[in-house]
Amino acid sequence: MLFLLTGEVQIGKTRWLESLVAELGAFGVPCAGVLAPGQWVPSTGPHADANGFEKLGIDNVLLPSGERIPFARRGDLARADGTFDEESRAAKAELAWHIDDAAIDRVNAHFDEITAHASAAAPVGAKPHSERSAEGAESKDPSRAPGLLIVDELGRLEIWRGGGLTSAMALLAQGPTPVFPHALAVVRDYLLDDTEALLAEAWPDRCRISPDDTGRAVILSACEFGA
Numbered sequence: 580m581l582f583l584l585t586g587e588v589q590i591g592k593t594r595w596l597e598s599l600v601a602e603l604g605a606f607g608v609p610c611a612g613v614l615a616p617g618q619w620v621p622s623t624g625p626h627a628d629a630n631g632f633e634k635l636g637i638d639n640v641l642l643p644s645g646e647r648i649p650f651a652r653r654g655d656l657a658r659a660d661g662t663f664d665e666e667s668r669a670a671k672a673e674l675a676w677h678i679d680d681a682a683i684d685r686v687n688a689h690f691d692e693i694t695a696h697a698s699a700a701a702p703v704g705a706k707p708h709s710e711r712s713a714e715g716a717e718s719k720d721p722s723r724a725p726g727l728l729i730v731d732e733l734g735r736l737e738i739w740r741g742g743g744l745t746s747a748m749a750l751l752a753q754g755p756t757p758v759f760p761h762a763l764a765v766v767r768d769y770l771l772d773d774t775e776a777l778l779a780e781a782w783p784d785r786c787r788i789s790p791d792d793t794g795r796a797v798i799l800s801a802c803e804f805g806a
Contacts, residue, residue, distance in 0.1 A: 580755070580801050581782035582763040585771055586789050589628060592765055593617070593731055595790035599798065600642065603727060608802050611693050611759070612729035612747070613686055614640040615650065626653075637676065641689045642729060648685055651676040668742055672735060683743060690746035693728070697750075697758040725760050727802065732765035738773050754781035761801055 586592055593616050600610045615637050622633030637651040657663040657677035664670060669678035728750065736743030751762055762782070766774045775785060788794035 580761045581751075581778060581785045582761065582794075582798060582801075583771060583774065583785065583787045584763055584765045584790060584794065585768050585787060588767075589617075589634070590790065592790045595794075596729065596731060596763075596765070599795060600729070602795075602799075603802065606799075606802070607724060609643060609724055609726035610729055611642050611726055613642065613689065613731055613744075614729065615731040615765070616640060618649075639682065639686055641686070648682060649679075650682045650686070651678045653677070668736060672740055672742070674735065678736075678743075686744055687746040690744065690750055694746070694750050697756060700758050725802075726758065727798070728759040728762040730762070730764040732767075733770065733774060734767065735770070738766075738770045738777065748777075751778055752781050761798070763798070 584592055584596070593614055596614055597616070600614070603610055617634045618636040618638060619632045619634055621631055623631065624633060626633045628634075635653060635656060636649065638647050639650040640647050651669070652662065654663065654675055654677050662679075663677050664680070667678065667680050668683065669676065730744065730747045730751065733748070734743065737745075737748055750759075751764065755761065764774070771787065778785075786797060788797055
């Protein structure tokens, strides 16, 4: 199943995901991929939200290691401090966030590592999770336990331009596998239809979810745990 997590800007999608990853880990369900928490500071300026915080940038947290790398900086701030690169992929796409090309390459390398590990852990002919669980022995190995692939998030670079997190898109394009029978991608609402069109063949079973108790219950049920 492919879960497409969507919702309004700054409603806590990544915080919700962080909690979900912790809960799945407690159940023995490994999560791999990337989370994208924001860099927030208290603020009373024009960019402050209703709670008095301003978003300066976005980190990427690589799962399962937890390595955190700076990923994006607000465009106006990048221009002000001289780090804006007019030749970068993000600049050419006219994104509001300036994403360093080296950061994109690092995250793509991470997804390449996940792909290689998944291929090594799931030889051709591997049995579905339900059969392995019934037999018992193989499902006890955490390195081979079926997990959830997470991509936070797919944006205009990936969906409209075929760029950005290309390795994540390539892994998603494989569809469900013994290692990752389920995947979750964070997608803005205006990109949902195009995202589904790109991944329809690979993931005929798809579900749009919100960062709430219903979305949580749907994922836990798919991972064979009750809500």
